[in-house]
Amino acid sequence: MLPVVQLKGVTHAYLGDLEASLAVEDLNLTVEKGEFVSLVGPSGCGKTTILSIIAGLLQPSRGEVVINGRPMNGPSPEVGYMLQQDYLFPWRSILDNAVLGLELTGCLNDDTKKKTLELLQDMGLKDKAQAYPAQLSGGMRQRVALVRTLATDPGLLLLDEPFSALDYQIKLQLEDLVSETLRRRGTTAVLVTHDLSEAIAVSSRVILLQRNPGKIRKVFPVPEVIRAAPPLYARDQAGFAELFHEIWQEMESAGRES
């Protein structure tokens, strides 16, 4: 089967008036279908840049991006992107926010609208469909953002620290909800986070990046026992703490070198 994401020798430089700065260099990455991959690393290691490149929001300066076997050119509905904050549109109701992607891709009809309502119901937001974002709590809003991203049924989901702005309890609940939902739908996901335990708990592979310029330092496969458990319980599994320490050590020594 074709891998969902293939990055081949991707290099990207940001060009400013004063200087050109190298964000990521010679990046090679393959994500298989149904995989949940996490990118971790210190700030400034180009995590968000990589995500923007996979999303097609950014054209890499050099290298090739292949999504589902096709070279990528521009954003496409196959790829969903979820940001750190919900960025719901305050002038639209919850349902109107959730169907935004369908509307933009011209797929909005009674059928897809009904499916979106069901998704909202799955997230426990059924009675909020006609409310406005200002009336919802942070956790609810982030769930709406998730529905908005999933409504177009993307095969690949990019998550840019989607849980980091939330309270700890809400964050754990949402991790469970997201990983359960993605597993059920067979969605491939790439998560950017600076929370190591979150990365280990939800993903099947943790990729550690180093900075100046952004590069892959090391790839850590997550053991099957941790992978099989829902994120909240994964933290209690044997081997979790060891893996956490291993990644932590590697990150520390990367920090010392740079």
Place this chain on the structure above:
Amino acid sequence: MKHNGQTGDAASRELWLQQMHGEFKKKKQRRRNQVLAVRSGVLLLFFVLWEAGARLGYIDELLFSYPTKVFRQIWGDMVSGSLWPHLGITVGETAVGFVLGTLLGTLLAVIIWWSPFLSAVLDPYMVVFNSMPKVALGPIFIVMFGAGFTAIVVTTLSITVIITTLVVYNSFCSVDPNLIKVVRSFGATRVQVFFKVILPASFPTVVSTLKVNVGMSWVGVIVGEFLVAKSGLGYLIIYGFQVFNFTLVMSSLLIIAAVATAMYQLVLYMEKILLSRQ
């Protein structure tokens, strides 16, 4: 017994809350009445002093007229019907200048937003045109469009369009880039970005420029009428000045104040309706 006691407590608490609320409302009402009383007192005092001053010879009656004479003049013009064409033409010019100014200004902002290249090219011209006193262009508009309605509306537009463009364009640019990222991640085109994000996000700004433009339009119209008109409230002021009929000048001023305020209130009301959903 315990059960009764509890309901008693709840009832007394309810009563107490109601009492507090009643007192609070009464206090607030009293305050409102006080403000209203002093407010009308100031207005009344102004007119009384004006009237007394003119009649007792402290201020020149010929230059400043006095209220009863002014109101008699207004009433007389209303009854004889000579006021209405002047009022109609001025209100018409202001309304047209206001609506067109807002629309053209917004349209220009859209075009500039659309093409960053054009925006960069036009930038210095906009700055020059914005800092320039547009009223100085009045004579040129008169020779271009003839002395009349069109020249006055164009004078008004020269005042309203540029400022609208600048304000609206700025609000376009200050839309949260992450909101744009959201729709771009769904593969939105530039047209979609504009209609789904930029325009609705800037809508409150566009509406609030309406308020600014009402005032601007009145400036443009009155100055325009000073320059060219053969009718309108601005013309009445200039005419009254030339024939030394200051009762006419004062009455025109009062009418302008009243009509401009009414128009402003109308726009406020529109703003409230348009933004009620957010």
